[in-house]
Amino acid sequence: MTDPRSTVIVNPAANKGGAGRRWPAICARLAARLGDFEPCFTTAPGHATDLARQALLSGSRRFVAVGGDGTVNEVLNGLLDRSGRLIEPDAVICPIPAGTANELNRALGHLPDADRAYDAAAGTGSKAIDLLRIRCSGLDGRPIERFGYLMVSLGAAAAISHRTSQSRWIKKLGPAAYLLMTPVVTLGYRNHSVLVAIDGVPQGPRRLFTAIVANTENGGGGMKLMPGALFDDGVLDLVEMGDISRAGMLTAIMPKLHRGTHIHHSKVRVTRGRSFRFEADVDILVDVDGETVGRLPLEVTVLPLAFSVGAAT
Numbered sequence: 001m002t003d004p005r006s007t008v009i010v011n012p013a014a015n016k017g018g019a020g021r022r023w024p025a026i027c028a029r030l031a032a033r034l035g036d037f038e039p040c041f042t043t044a045p046g047h048a049t050d051l052a053r054q055a056l057l058s059g060s061r062r063f064v065a066v067g068g069d070g071t072v073n074e075v076l077n078g079l080l081d082r083s084g085r086l087i088e089p090d091a092v093i094c095p096i097p098a099g100t101a102n103e104l105n106r107a108l109g110h111l112p113d114a115d116r117a118y119d120a121a122a123g124t125g126s127k128a129i130d131l132l133r134i135r136c137s138g139l140d141g142r143p144i145e146r147f148g149y150l151m152v153s154l155g156a157a158a159a160i161s162h163r164t165s166q167s168r169w170i171k172k173l174g175p176a177a178y179l180l181m182t183p184v185v186t187l188g189y190r191n192h193s194v195l196v197a198i199d200g201v202p203q204g205p206r207r208l209f210t211a212i213v214a215n216t217e218n219g220g221g222g223m224k225l226m227p228g229a230l231f232d233d234g235v236l237d238l239v240e241m242g243d244i245s246r247a248g249m250l251t252a253i254m255p256k257l258h259r260g261t262h263i264h265h266s267k268v269r270v271t272r273g274r275s276f277r278f279e280a281d282v283d284i285l286v287d288v289d290g291e292t293v294g295r296l297p298l299e300v301t302v303l304p305l306a307f308s309v310g311a312a313t
């Protein structure tokens, strides 16, 4: 490896194994910029967190994460302490798109050809972005704390992500997987009453189809879920899709998600804040950066400019 302070972490299982199949080509593109290097391959979910932490403790500072957003999220969690602070403030994550949605790369303007992602991995530039701290009830019912960087969704959007990741074949379709799963979940989903508080101010109960707390404007495989959200402004954008019929969702909202024009619908509410709390007395799933992590009650807080990503210089 040209730079001993760089570590390449590869999730061969990303994109349902597509990352592993594409690895020779990805490796060649990296090697053309980095020189010889020894990649670390993950062997199980969560392994990227351990690999990143070990490499950090051994002196690495630039973490090339080959995979999708789940892989980047795991690497990120290996670089943070329990309060969400970078253990080493000069640690930088360089995402190489090899997953299904690759939303961080999209937000960074690295898609579609990804040359800029590879250049950033080999360079020294970086850009600070906001971090999300998430506290909710874990899938086993115990409280959990996670950190993310894209978006936290609850309700139908979390159910769509969950069903997509559970399907053996549908994820092979790439970003279209989320698009196909959206009407399937919508047709079976019921709106629920959720207590929402923004920056500590109760907003009262709201009947929600879904809500998304967004750091970036894109999500779900290239949809513009929260137009105008900026990942370096120190605030988060909340989009709530209210008490809309299933037919209304499918005809008046879904077709507009790609262009972001759904936010003009009368049942869609957009607000901004630094902390959000959601409670309900029914079982509502929570998703962080495309991974199902638990259920309500949920608290999301922004930690402004708390970590850095590689930027081509």
Ligand SMILES: Nc1ncnc2c1ncn2[C@@H]1O[C@H](COP(=O)(O)OP(=O)(O)OP(=O)(O)O)[C@@H](O)[C@H]1O
Pocket (backbone or CB within 6 Å): 011, 012, 013, 014, 015, 016, 042, 043, 044, 045, 046, 047, 048, 067, 068, 069, 070, 071, 072, 074, 098, 099, 100, 101, 102, 103, 289, 290, 291
């Ligand atoms: N060796 C492995 N075997 C099986 N699963 C793994 C392995 N390494 C990591 N994982 C898991 O693979 C999952 C998917 O990874 P990732 O999110 O990066 O890809 P993706 O879902 O295809 O892309 P995206 O999140 O961009 O849509 C993660 O939940 C991660 O925990």
